[in-house]
Amino acid sequence: MCKTKKAINAASPTSTPRSYKSHPNPKSPRPTTSSPTISSISFRPSDQHTTSISDMLAPHAPVSSPRSFASATLRDTLPENPHVYPFSEICSATNNFTDKYCYSSSSTPSWRCTLRGRDVIVYQHKFRRQIGTTQLQQRLSLICRSHHVSIIKLLGASISDHHIHLVYDFVSGTKLADCLRNTNNPAFTVLSNWLSRMQIATDVAHGLDYIHNRTGLKARFSHNHINSSAIIVTEPSFNAKICHFGTAQLCGEIQEGEEIVEQSYFSRSPTRSIELKKWGSLRAKIEGVRGYMSPEYQTTGVANEKSDVYAFGVMMLELLSGEEPLSYKFDKKRGALMRSSVIETARAAVHGDCEGGGGTRKWLDWRLKDSFPIEVAEEATRVALDCVDVDPAKRPDMIHVAGKISKFYLDSKIWSDGIKMPSDVSVSLAPR
Structure with missing residues (x-):
């Protein structure tokens, strides 16, 4: 019978292995050794x-x-x-x-x-x-x-x-943000295939579901750092892996019941900093990436599972559109920079208020070249918008989101297999 995980001596590999020759009888009592407390x-x-x-x-x-x-x-x-x-x-x-x-x-x-x-x-x-x-x-x-x-x-x-x-x-791969936006060639993305984006969404959704509902360890955590730069995309199947799990818990980031004393913004950084006063002269500080912080996180500094759901919704919209969560574009008519939010543009597309018409199809990343199942794309956009609801109570749990995203992936797989060229047809590009 296999022993439990506690029975595995997985301490430092530099430690001297036990000699079983000196103890031929495994049932004999072990010699008493001093152990650190x-x-x-x-x-x-x-x-x-x-x-x-x-x-x-x-x-x-x-x-x-x-x-x-x-x-x-x-x-x-x-x-x-x-x-x-x-x-x-x-x-x-x-x-x-x-x-x-x-x-x-x-x-x-x-x-x-x-x-x-x-x-x-x-x-x-x-x-x-x-x-x-x-x-x-x-x-x-x-x-x-x-x-x-x-x-x-x-x-x-x-x-x-x-x-x-x-x-x-260490996992060899590239940040999702770099996969979506190439500063040297904005017209190019390695995620030009719809199925690859659904694969990434499915992996992240199930990873967050595991973090929130880890019944095997009888504990539930929140990630607190979900954004497109914290997702590593690997080759060749474009699987996604979540970075920094455990950082919030091990670094002592804020918990419920702490009072906000000061809020500050940094114009040159995409990070918002919230400082909390506690333990006399010590100050606890938490940082979140702009565009991914839920409204309650910005106002109270309290990050929980619903905050992760909000951040996942923003990342999902970013994955579908290829746009940054927050961006500033120059408006020639007004002669000034105008703030654009991917949440606002997605809502306008779903409700048919997109400038110039076109709805969701026009809002989706143009580099996909209209090669996607429109019904699945519209449903995925609606699920992402449900995740970024202003009211945390109205946001779905990740276990339900992961189930829906998995269905979207399966539907996309069926759609992708259906548009492939039949195997019994041969094509020749040779001159006639």
């Missing part, structure tokens, strides 16, 4: 040892029999226990943070490097509020045990006095 763990950069979260939370877990995991392939497919990396190891892997940044959303610094033989990406975040060591360990342990094909896995973290470095698996 939670209160004795230090996260200071001077630590030279590596401690697994699982060892801190369950130091006396039984050792599984060597016959239980005879296959290395099976061991590789099981969830890994999170690791607390020494700060010195992070510095060494990133060459003291002098290596070039890798892909990242907003202005979050990130480095691609190799840690313990694994290709990873390290994100640097500031702590937004104070978090107890025990609470941080529990959150990290829970988030690292989550697994979903559409979520980039968190492997562990390194904690210093003011920063936390989150270590994620």
Whole structure:
């Protein structure tokens, strides 16, 4: 019988493996060893040892029999226990943070490097509020045990006095925002196929559904950072993967009941900052990307699952139209810059108020060249608009949204297969 995940000794790979020859009887009592307690763990950069979260939370877990995991392939497919990396190891892997940044959303610094033989990406975040060591360990342990094909896995973290470095698996791909908008060639997009966009929408919807309704871990989270720069599109099937899952929980972003003291806008940054006063002179700060923040998030600073639904709706409209959530265009008649919102233009298209007529078909990304099922496109636009409803109570849950998006993908697949050239017809471009 396969042992439980707690029975897997997935601590630092540098630790000495157990010798089963010295204990031929697996039922014999294990020798007593001293184990560190939670209160004795230090996260200071001077630590030279590596401690697994699982060892801190369950130091006396039984050792599984060597016959239980005879296959290395099976061991590789099981969830890994999170690791607390020494700060010195992070510095060494990133060459003291002098290596070039890798892909990242907003202005979050990130480095691609190799840690313990694994290709990873390290994100640097500031702590937004104070978090107890025990609470941080529990959150990290829970988030690292989550697994979903559409979520980039968190492997562990390194904690210093003011920063936390989150270590994620590196996934080769491109940000969705860059796939939709190429500054060097605005007329080109790799997502020129309707089915590829439905594939991305389906992956993101099911990833968020997993985050909101993770019954296997008996916990529910919100992502708080959904936007087109936090979605990585991979080749060759254009699958989408969600970045930064766990950042909001591990960095101590705001929770319900905190009072807003100050709001500030930065003209040169697409990020809105809300500062909250708490714990005396300390200030907790949360940032959200403009255009993706729900109305209640902007006014109260409270981000929850409904805020994720709103951000997903904006991303969906962005995926359908190819336009940015917020943009400014020069109006020749008025002689000034006019603000344009993808939500407003989508509503106008659905209600037939689009300038020049054409409705949804005209509103959709022109680079699709009218090659899409119009009924599916209209229904997908309506679902996205339901997600960005001003009233959070009227927004659907992600479990229902994911179901509808999956149906749209299947309908699009049937439509795509139906317009393909019959296999029994041959075409020759040779001269007659």
